Amino acid sequence: MRLLESDALVVVDVQNDFLPGGALAVPDGDAVIAPINRLASHAPNVVVTQDWHPSAHASFASRHSGRMPFETLALPYGEQVLWPDHCVQGSSGAELAPGLEVPRAGLILRKGTHPEVDSYSAFLEADRTTRTGLAGYLRECGVTRLVLTGLATDFCILWTALDARAEGFAVLLVEDAVRGIDVDGSVGRALETMAKVGVQRLQSQDIEA
Ligand SMILES: [Zn+2]
Secondary structure: OOOOOOEEEEEEOOEHHHOOOOOOOOOOHHHHHHHHHHHHOOOOOEEEEEEOEOOOOOOEHHHOOOOOOOOEEEEOOEEEEOEOOOOEOOOHHHOEOOOOOOOOOOEEEEEOOOOOOOOOOOOEOOOOOOEOOHHHHHHHOOOOEEEEEEEOHHHHHHHHHHHHHHOOOEEEEEEEEEEOOOOOOHHHHHHHHHHHOOOEEEOHHHOOO
């Protein structure tokens, strides 16, 4: 298949802290960079997201005394997985991966910027009411279908895909351009959940330059 003018490549959170050696490393996370770079060299629209937290963000285990990373905690907006400190605004861990080549990106969307609310999704924060503005941006650009790539399959990719479908966008998940954290089988569940709402899976080689 070829990409159309109404397609947008969406590159989710390919940042140092999510790569091997980072604060919240996704296993094999750096494997997504090569296929993303190839797609980004010819995609008609490119959007990049960046997890971008203030220090002492509500999603950090360190913020809650006696709590450890990967535990869940009830926050005012719902259950929150607690994470190691990661992607703190202005830190080297929050920078886009140095190998990522997305010079044609029209938008770099920063999410998780509210101190008390997390945001896995690029569309809606974890309170499920605060909008990031991405849906409006994409519509104004004439985008109807997203080509979804990046990290991590079972969190930010999953929630971005579900919200994109709810907003009426078609979604293609590029399997070799995503990797997951996989907490107790969460990657498999995420793929099933996405399939149920009509997210289609393909390989980056299926997309012609
Ligand atoms: Zn985060």
